[in-house]
Amino acid sequence: MNGQQSYEKHPDPQSNRKHGLGATIKEGLSDMCYIWAKEMRSAFTDEGVLIFCILVPLFYPLLYSWIYNNEVVHEVPVAIVDMSHSQESRRFIQKFDASPDTKAAWFCNNLEEARDMVGKQQVHGVLYFPQDFATNLGRHEQSHVGVYCDMSLMLTYKAIYQTAQAVASDMNADIQIALSNNMTNRDDQITTQPLAFDEVRIFNPTGGYGNAIIPGVLMLILQQTLLLGIGLAAGTARENNRYKDLVPISKHYNGIFRIVLGKALCYFMVYAVMAAYITLCVPRFFHYTSIESSQTLLGLMVPYVLACIFFGMSLSCLVRYRENVILLVVFTSVPMLFMTGISWPLSNMPGIWQGVAMLFPSTWGVRGFLQTSSMGGTLGDITTEYQALWIQVVVYFFLTCLVYRYQIVSTREHALERIRTLRDKALQIKQQRKQTSKS
Numbered sequence: 408m409n410g411q412q413s414y415e416k417h418p419d420p421q422s423n424r425k426h427g428l429g430a431t432i433k434e435g436l437s438d439m440c441y442i443w444a445k446e447m448r449s450a451f452t453d454e455g456v457l458i459f460c461i462l463v464p465l466f467y468p469l470l471y472s473w474i475y476n477n478e479v480v481h482e483v484p485v486a487i488v489d490m491s492h493s494q495e496s497r498r499f500i501q502k503f504d505a506s507p508d509t510k511a512a513w514f515c516n517n518l519e520e521a522r523d524m525v526g527k528q529q530v531h532g533v534l535y536f537p538q539d540f541a542t543n544l545g546r547h548e549q550s551h552v553g554v555y556c557d558m559s560l561m562l563t564y565k566a567i568y569q570t571a572q573a574v575a576s577d578m579n580a581d582i583q584i585a586l587s588n589n590m591t592n593r594d595d596q597i598t599t600q601p602l603a604f605d606e607v608r609i610f611n612p613t614g615g616y617g618n619a620i621i622p623g624v625l626m627l628i629l630q631q632t633l634l635l636g637i638g639l640a641a642g643t644a645r646e647n648n649r650y651k652d653l654v655p656i657s658k659h660y661n662g663i664f665r666i667v668l669g670k671a672l673c674y675f676m677v678y679a680v681m682a683a684y685i686t687l688c689v690p691r692f693f694h695y696t697s698i699e700s701s702q703t704l705l706g707l708m709v710p711y712v713l714a715c716i717f718f719g720m721s722l723s724c725l726v727r728y729r730e731n732v733i734l735l736v737v738f739t740s741v742p743m744l745f746m747t748g749i750s751w752p753l754s755n756m757p758g759i760w761q762g763v764a765m766l767f768p769s770t771w772g773v774r775g776f777l778q779t780s781s782m783g784g785t786l787g788d789i790t791t792e793y794q795a796l797w798i799q800v801v802v803y804f805f806l807t808c809l810v811y812r813y814q815i816v817s818t819r820e821h822a823l824e825r826i827r828t829l830r831d832k833a834l835q836i837k838q839q840r841k842q843t844s845k846s
Contacts, residue, residue: 438659442669449640450677455729456643460636460674464681467632468625472693478615480562484512486521486530493541495578499552502574503534508566525557532556532567544582562616610781611696618695622780623749623773625685629712630769631740633678634719638732641723649821653724653814656822663808663815667720674716682708690780699779706786707775710796714768717803724810747773771795 450456485503489496504511512530515521521533535553543550554571556564580599587598611618645651654660686704690697726732745751746764753761764770775792778784786793 435662435665438662439665439669439672441659442666443672446640446670446673447676449643450636450673453640453643455639456636459632459639460677461681463632463635464628464678464685468628468685468689469692471624471628472617472621472689472695475615475617475621476693478613478617479508480566481507482510483508483532483563483566484510484530485532485534485567486513486515486524487511488515488518488521488533488535490538491536491540495541495544496536499536499574499578500534502577503570506570506573509570521555525555531560531563534571547586617693618781620750621693621695622690622777623747624744625689626711626773626776627740627744627747627769629678629682629685630715630718630743630767630772631736632681633674633712633715634722634736635732637674637716637719637723638726638736639729641726642729642732645727646729649825651727652818652821654811654818656818660815660818663812666811666815667804667807670720671713671716674719675712678712678716682712686776686780696781698781698783700785703779703785707772707779707789707793707796710793710800711768711772711775714772714796714799714803717800717807718768721803721806721810724814743767743769744773746770749773749777765795768796768799771799 450460487500489500500511503509511534513521513524515524515533518533518535521530521535524530525533533553533555535555537551537553540550540552552571552575554568556567558564583599587594589598608614641653644653644655648655654666660666686708687697689695722735725735743764746756746760746767747770748756748764756764771792775789775796778789778792782788
């Protein structure tokens, strides 16, 4: 070696591990971007996904809010059956008709005639004065007024009943004043209203149905359209696959996290825009109560959208055909709305259904959104809903990973089975050729 030492260069295992890890991360990010681009392309080229993920969230909230834009009803037609024909009954009818909510539309001779008009939907209620109405009042005895309402329409029932109750209270006050022998107007006020109070509607100043229900419905629309869009995409993937697998045979789909994150990133980007539109724009278009802060709304919507995405991806394993997702999702919209507790009190809901309601992101999202948008709450006020949504994000994320892990294994098994089948066919053809050449 001429007095010189020679050194043999050995590879450094640690540097190889770093290089391999870096290559793996780079490959994973590249595959994730590929899956994201493919899902994004599908969202805008697949007609079903385009309708449910973009068009429905854009236009359905407007249609629903426009239908309920008139939050209270006015001039509800009512049939009058006055068997008393007295000054007191006429005064009651006059005050009842003067209310902006009701209208004395028809005067009937008996209850049977009024009942027929209710059945034909010409009126929505009946006001009945018995023959002894004025006689009982003149004797300082209690008299009764019959109020019959069509219970199929909640708003008309509310208008008729509350107006009749208000008129009755007003006439009772007049009777009390007449019997009190007071000397001053202040004495009359104390007699009729010993405890003064002011009625102030909090969180729903209009007292309307839309202001109370529509914000919750808007949040439910986000979840249901996401489930429909993800389910349609899953059904399309299965229909285009030879073995009806959810994951195609491709080098880019060789990993759980790259598949789940790539698909989730696509839906999150689309629904980040849709969520901002539905929660910020739609309530202001129709002047619904909206007093939340931007930080609170952002903090609530991020876990809600993520929970809906992973919930939909975990359910996509049940979708075999595109039409199946409509059967699985659409009929659940009304039960999910009831289970949120905004249209039916939780105290009257069986415990088993309260437990079922906790599984859906819409339950926590609707409650949190109403408390922040209508009541001005902060994230500290909705700690339970906020934490429940993040728990669902984690749980449904790992459930989605398990679903796609099973799908990847199933895809590999089908691919290996296909390779064995082709190899056996090739061997058979080779043997047949050998036999033919020998003969």
